[in-house]
Amino acid sequence: MAASKIDALIKKASDQPCKEFVKTALAMAKVAEGSERFEDMCKWAVALVNARLEEKKDLTEEERNILSISYKHAVGFRRSSFRALEHEEEKQNPFIINYKKILKSEAMRFCQEILNILMNKLVPNAKSPLANTSSESALRLQESCIFYLKMIGDYYRYLAEFDDTDDVSKKAEKYYDEGYKMAVKHLSTTHPIRLGLSLNLSVCYYEILKDREKACEVAKSAFDSAIAELDSLDERCYKDSTVIMQLLRDNLSLWTTNTN
Numbered sequence: 452m453a454a455s456k457i458d459a460l461i462k463k464a465s466d467q468p469c470k471e472f473v474k475t476a477l478a479m480a481k482v483a484e485g486s487e488r489f490e491d492m493c494k495w496a497v498a499l500v501n502a503r504l505e506e507k508k509d510l511t512e513e514e515r516n517i518l519s520i521s522y523k524h525a526v527g528f529r530r531s532s533f534r535a536l537e538h539e540e541e542k543q544n545p546f547i548i549n550y551k552k553i554l555k556s557e558a559m560r561f562c563q564e565i566l567n568i569l570m571n572k573l574v575p576n577a578k579s580p581l582a583n584t585s586s587e588s589a590l591r592l593q594e595s596c597i598f599y600l601k602m603i604g605d606y607y608r609y610l611a612e613f614d615d616t617d618d619v620s621k622k623a624e625k626y627y628d629e630g631y632k633m634a635v636k637h638l639s640t641t642h643p644i645r646l647g648l649s650l651n652l653s654v655c656y657y658e659i660l661k662d663r664e665k666a667c668e669v670a671k672s673a674f675d676s677a678i679a680e681l682d683s684l685d686e687r688c689y690k691d692s693t694v695i696m697q698l699l700r701d702n703l704s705l706w707t708t709n710t711n
Contacts (some may be wrong), residue, residue: 457491461498461692462474473502480517492521493561500568509577509595519602522565526609529558533613538628555613562606569606573599593637594644596660600630604655611659627652640676641684650672650695650702657706667706674699 464475476499483492492644496518510518533554536547577596604627611620616657631652634645649669677696684692 459492461494465498467503469502469506473499473506476502477514479572482523484517484520484524487524488525489521492517493525493564496521497568500572504572504576509592510573515595515598518568519598522561522606523531526558526561526565526606529554529561530609530612533558548651556610559610559613562610566603566606569599569603574603590637593633597630597633597638598644599649600626600633601644604630605651608651608655608659620655623655623659624652626676628656637685640673640680641688641692643688643695646677646692646695648671648701650699653699653702657702663706663709667703670699670703670706674703 460479461476464479465472467475476495480492480495480499483489483495499514500518503514533551536551536554537695575597577592577599607619607623607626611623627648630648634642634648638645640646650673653666653670653673656662656669666690674696677692
């Protein structure tokens with residue numbers, strides 16, 4: 452019932468002119484986030500995406516982050532719950548086994564939902580105008596495209612936690628790699644999107660693909676390259692970039708200790 456009421460509220464809001472609806476959807480997504488109603492936040496974020504595509508525009512940086520946060524929380528909550536039930540003694544309880552199936556199904560549903568939006572809507576939308584825009588506009592679209600490819604890699608990586616077939620894990624690697632190659636070409640070594648992609652790609656190698664050597668190689672390369680350019684780091688990105696760099700260093704320290 453609650454979900455249908457949210458859908459009805461979104462439908463009512465969509466009666467506004469598209470420009471006004473975008474503002475409403477963004478504002479309501481923030482309200483849902485503040486209320487920790489992340490499934491509602493996802494619905495508003497998707498409505499926002501559809502409105503932007505109707506305008507034939509890409510998402511702004513703020514709108515991209517809203518979409519990312521909404522699904523990250525919706526899926527992350529279920530991933531955490533699923534992992535909390537992985538203890539050996541709980542694997543024998545039939546009620547817990549069935550409950551885990553529910554959590555797994557919900558997490559996979561959200562993953563497939565956002566993957567569909569990214570792969571069939573946002574990435575094609577960001578790629579299609581690249582050849583016909585000014586250099587400044589092209590750079591913004593390239594940044595968006597890298598952001599979306601990183602997200603695709605993320606959600607295939609989350610799916611791989613529930614589905615350990617090679618196909619899913621290889622798709623995570625494929626889209627991370629595509630985004631990484633674009634990032635190396637178009638973004639500075641200290642750009643938070645490039646650093647975040649390197650961080651998540653290295654985690655994918657370590658946790659999903661079980662390639663510790665490659666994980667350390669990716670993380671070390673990203674950290675060392677960023678450190679070399681730290682003096683030229685954009686003040687606007689300083690906090691985000693340095694936080695990710697710290698995570699890269701922490702992972703490197705942990706992974707090399709475990710390997711030794």
